[in-house]
Amino acid sequence: MEKDGIERPKKLTLIQRRHLRSRAAMGDDPTDLLYQHTVLCQTCLPYRDPGDDKRQWERKNGYAHLKVLAGEAMHPDTRELVPVGLPFGPKPRLVLSHLNAEALRMGSSEIEVEDSLTAFVKRIGLPTDGRSISVVKDQLARLAAASIRLGVMLSDEHATTLTMPIVSRFDLWFPKDARQRVLWPSRVKLGADYFESLQQHAVPLHPDALRALSQSAMGLDIYAWLAQRLHRIKPETPQFISWKALKEQFGWHYHEMFKFRQVFKTALTQVGVEYRAAKIDLDEPGMTLHHSPPPVLCRYSPVVRGGKPKAPLLPSPASSQDA
Numbered sequence: 001m002e003k004d005g006i007e008r009p010k011k012l013t014l015i016q017r018r019h020l021r022s023r024a025a026m027g028d029d030p031t032d033l034l035y036q037h038t039v040l041c042q043t044c045l046p047y048r049d050p051g052d053d054k055r056q057w058e059r060k061n062g063y064a065h066l067k068v069l070a071g072e073a074m075h076p077d078t079r080e081l082v083p084v085g086l087p088f089g090p091k092p093r094l095v096l097s098h099l100n101a102e103a104l105r106m107g108s109s110e111i112e113v114e115d116s117l118t119a120f121v122k123r124i125g126l127p128t129d130g131r132s133i134s135v136v137k138d139q140l141a142r143l144a145a146a147s148i149r150l151g152v153m154l155s156d157e158h159a160t161t162l163t164m165p166i167v168s169r170f171d172l173w174f175p176k177d178a179r180q181r182v183l184w185p186s187r188v189k190l191g192a193d194y195f196e197s198l199q200q201h202a203v204p205l206h207p208d209a210l211r212a213l214s215q216s217a218m219g220l221d222i223y224a225w226l227a228q229r230l231h232r233i234k235p236e237t238p239q240f241i242s243w244k245a246l247k248e249q250f251g252w253h254y255h256e257m258f259k260f261r262q263v264f265k266t267a268l269t270q271v272g273v274e275y276r277a278a279k280i281d282l283d284e285p286g287m288t289l290h291h292s293p294p295p296v297l298c299r300y301s302p303v304v305r306g307g308k309p310k311a312p313l314l315p316s317p318a319s320s321q322d323a
Helices: 014-025 038-042 090-106 114-123 130-145 192-200 207-212 217-232 243-250 257-274
Strands: 034-037 056-061 064-069 072-075 080-083 110-112 147-155 158-165 167-173 184-190 202-205 239-242 280-282 286-289
Touching: 034 038, 034 090, 034 192, 034 217, 038 064, 038 202, 038 217, 056 243, 072 130, 072 167, 090 110, 090 114, 090 130, 090 184, 090 192, 090 202, 090 217, 110 114, 114 130, 130 167, 130 184, 158 192, 184 192, 192 202, 202 207, 202 217, 207 217, 207 257, 217 243, 217 257, 217 286, 239 243, 243 257, 243 286, 257 280
Parallel strands: none
Antiparallel strands: 034 202, 056 064, 064 147, 072 080, 110 184, 147 158, 167 184, 239 286, 280 286
8 A cells, every 4th residue: 555545556476577578479370370380299308407517318208208418529629528407497498499490390300490589589688798698508509519319109019219309410619718618500400200200200390389488498398288288188078197297297397286386387377378168177186187179279180292191100009197
């Protein structure tokens, strides 16, 4: 209450302003969409820096087992291959959605990064100061050097394993100033298998939603997971997921269940603002998912050249009730 007796509206927090901008800007222009591979909608990259000595990262979700392997890059100064750390946090998730979209939009696995990445950083609402851009470029280099290995159970007796570098080639720039140790790709070429698979398994995501969730790796993961999951649930068969399964997917780094539940509920509330059509029940036993329209109604349709489309590179796993 102010001195003059008039109650002033409370100042909005940064997150609240982000969500309001997102809701106001929400549109359906398919050329503006971002995309994530369905595998990375179901399994997660690290949320925090696992450390330079951590050279692999793995997550399991139902019948899928994802392993991310840290890579190496040719250092222009030492002229030697040097280890590059694992990607982590919100930024590689955002950068990869951008690379996916650029490749699908252009119909080419080769992407000129520098101009498009800077424009993307501005469009998605991330800070554009020198330090922030360096962090984005560092995460891009980590992502470009990494490769993924995916194991999928097709049935109780049949499994398949795929090894795919996300990026098969990248050209590095290295700052001459010794204080700037970040190497960043100026051009990347997505791996052939990954690009082929992406064309069959691209999940469209709304850029305004990613902008609003850009500071939360968990929020981005929940949004992407629900985007690829909810519309595939049969209307007559809701799916229940226990808190234990949710913690294994989204909260492996929390020792206490009560703390994870607290953080997860906050992130889910933020996601719900961006994905208002999502039908979810959250209670003491866990979460129940109901059939819902996807957050983006249009889908990516791969361009078919020279006849029939190829069979999907990633086969459908056995049915699972896990997260």
